[in-house]
Amino acid sequence: MTPVERKKLQKLDDLILNASSEELKKIQEIDHQNQMEGLSLYDVYLDSSSLINQSVKKPSRKLK
Numbered sequence: 662m663t664p665v666e667r668k669k670l671q672k673l674d675d676l677i678l679n680a681s682s683e684e685l686k687k688i689q690e691i692d693h694q695n696q697m698e699g700l701s702l703y704d705v706y707l708d709s710s711s712l713i714n715q716s717v718k719k720p721s722r723k724l725k
Contacts, residue, residue: 666707673706 662670677688692702 669707670703673703 677685680688688702695702695705
């Protein structure tokens with residue numbers, strides 16, 4: 662594991678440890694969805710920066 666990955670995992674651990682009960686419910690729902698797809702929360706979190714950096718093209722709309 663690289664130092665960058667280690668830092669990201671520490672951030673996720675801190676997020677979970679300091680989360681409110683409502684935030685924990687949301688994290689649990691996300692984790693459950695990931696598990697249904699065969700992924701772990703940690704794997705998705707480590708890979709999330711590549712998802713965030715992708716550009717999304719929005720369809721252009723013409724105003725009338």
